[in-house]
Amino acid sequence: MKETVCLVSLGCPKNLVDSEVILGLLAKEGHPLTTDPSKGEVIIINTCSFIQDATQEAIETILKLVPYKKEGNCRLLIVSGCLPQRYGKTLEKELPEVDLFVGTGSFQKIPDLIVQAGKRKSYLSGQTFLYNDRTPRILSTPSFTAYLKIAEGCSRTCTFCTVPSIRGPYRSRGIHSILKETERLAEQGVKELILIAQDTTIYGEDLRDGTSLERLLKELIRIDGLRWIRILYAYPKSARFTDSLLQLIGQEEKICSYLDLPIQHIDDEILRRMGRRSKGQEIQDLIHRIRTFVPEVALRTSLIVGFPGERESQFKALLHFAEEAQFDHLGAFKYSPEEGTPASRLPHPVPQEVKEERLKILMQAQKKISLKKYRRMVGRNITVLVEGMDQQKGSLRGRIQTQAPEIDGCVFLKGKALPGDWVEARITQALPYDLVGEIKKILP
Numbered sequence: 001m002k003e004t005v006c007l008v009s010l011g012c013p014k015n016l017v018d019s020e021v022i023l024g025l026l027a028k029e030g031h032p033l034t035t036d037p038s039k040g041e042v043i044i045i046n047t048c049s050f051i052q053d054a055t056q057e058a059i060e061t062i063l064k065l066v067p068y069k070k071e072g073n074c075r076l077l078i079v080s081g082c083l084p085q086r087y088g089k090t091l092e093k094e095l096p097e098v099d100l101f102v103g104t105g106s107f108q109k110i111p112d113l114i115v116q117a118g119k120r121k122s123y124l125s126g127q128t129f130l131y132n133d134r135t136p137r138i139l140s141t142p143s144f145t146a147y148l149k150i151a152e153g154c155s156r157t158c159t160f161c162t163v164p165s166i167r168g169p170y171r172s173r174g175i176h177s178i179l180k181e182t183e184r185l186a187e188q189g190v191k192e193l194i195l196i197a198q199d200t201t202i203y204g205e206d207l208r209d210g211t212s213l214e215r216l217l218k219e220l221i222r223i224d225g226l227r228w229i230r231i232l233y234a235y236p237k238s239a240r241f242t243d244s245l246l247q248l249i250g251q252e253e254k255i256c257s258y259l260d261l262p263i264q265h266i267d268d269e270i271l272r273r274m275g276r277r278s279k280g281q282e283i284q285d286l287i288h289r290i291r292t293f294v295p296e297v298a299l300r301t302s303l304i305v306g307f308p309g310e311r312e313s314q315f316k317a318l319l320h321f322a323e324e325a326q327f328d329h330l331g332a333f334k335y336s337p338e339e340g341t342p343a344s345r346l347p348h349p350v351p352q353e354v355k356e357e358r359l360k361i362l363m364q365a366q367k368k369i370s371l372k373k374y375r376r377m378v379g380r381n382i383t384v385l386v387e388g389m390d391q392q393k394g395s396l397r398g399r400i401q402t403q404a405p406e407i408d409g410c411v412f413l414k415g416k417a418l419p420g421d422w423v424e425a426r427i428t429q430a431l432p433y434d435l436v437g438e439i440k441k442i443l444p
């Protein structure tokens with residue numbers, strides 16, 4: 001009888017897809033799966049480690065699960081993903097309770113490593129594994145939503161980022177493999193497909209065979225059953241947003257009027273020291289072009305405050321930009337110096353309290369923008385994808401096309417519907433980051 005496995009997935013949706021692949025491979029080998037660590041004979045923590053906070057969360061999660069080796073059924077504690085890939089064999093000393101450390105290039109071997117356990121502790125070699133349509137995968141998202149990883153790694157050199165050193169260079173999946181997987185997901189009932197990579201806009205370029213994001217989208221919209229195709233992680237480089245790509249996004253109903261555009265900053269000097277390949281004016285022109293081709297577009301971005309040397313005037317420029325650009329969704333972060341990155345060696349670090357103050361000011365501005373935008377939706381009838389009961393609110397919750405799962409707000413709903421239902425709802429109230437609505441009818 002194969003051992004029961006419990007997997008805990010940390011970090012971003014790209015890591016979540018890796019976790020789903022690990023679950024698929026284990027199930028194929030006959031391992032029963034559980035979400036209850038007390039029942040796990042093997043416990044796997046698939047970790048994130050791209051910034052200190054994520055590393056901290058990974059270590060806290062590991063230490064919280066170690067007791068199951070003494071008090072629970074756990075025979076084998078495995079740590080996989082970005083933490084072992086980033087910190088390597090040093091972890092063997094720091095976390096002696098862990099039996100196996102498996103990097104991003106070896107997680108596909110976990111079923112075999114469970115059998116061979118004891119020979120050695122760390123498996124850290126090889127490029128990050130990139131699955132294909134024949135790789136078993138068990139979705140951990142609700143059955144009507146799925147992330148689709150279209151490429152792995154990153155070949156850019158942003159000076160604050162550890163991802164290229166952890167995940168390796170950019171590699172696209174073959175377009176046929178992606179289409180086959182998508183057909184299977186659609187047959188399984190997936191309605192919302194979320195395209196992910198470190199940068200979705202350069203998809204296919206490394207294949208040098210004409211494959212591109214635009215070509216992929218044109219193929220994906222032909223697959224029956226899909227209703228929403230969403231693009232995340234679109235690096236803001238103007239050249240990648242061709243008029244024809246923006247036209248396609250603007251005209252195709254299945255492609256969400258939604259773009260996640262991680263901009264990080266707007267000041268040219270800061271952008272240059274961040275190693276970003278765009279200038280401030282180019283970014284503002286790009287936002288204008290996107291809104292010209294996709295008037296209803298919802299834009300999400302992420303911005304960093306407190307990058308080394310950031311003067312008050314440069315922060316003011318960033319704040320002014322955010323107030324002008326009026327993003328629908330904004331994730332702002334305090335700069336985190338990451339060991340081994342060029343930016344961590346830059347002079348003039350910004351004091352912590354100044355970073356916190358700048359973050360607070362930026363998010364206060366965004367809160368006003370988000371509320372004002374949501375107030376304009378009150379009274380409108382909108383299509384909502386019902387996700388299920390929100391335990392905290394005690395009401396149904398769902399999302400509109402301009403809200404991505406996990407990272408954006410939602411719609412709290414009055415009325416009856418089931419998870420996965422599409423409903424028409426009348427928006428009755430705006431909250432700073434969420435909406436409230438009344439279900440009018442269930443849609444086919």
Ligand code: SF4
Nearest residue numbers: 154156158161163198
């Ligand atoms: S584009 Fe820059 S920030 Fe994004 S993963 Fe690549 S190196 Fe990191």
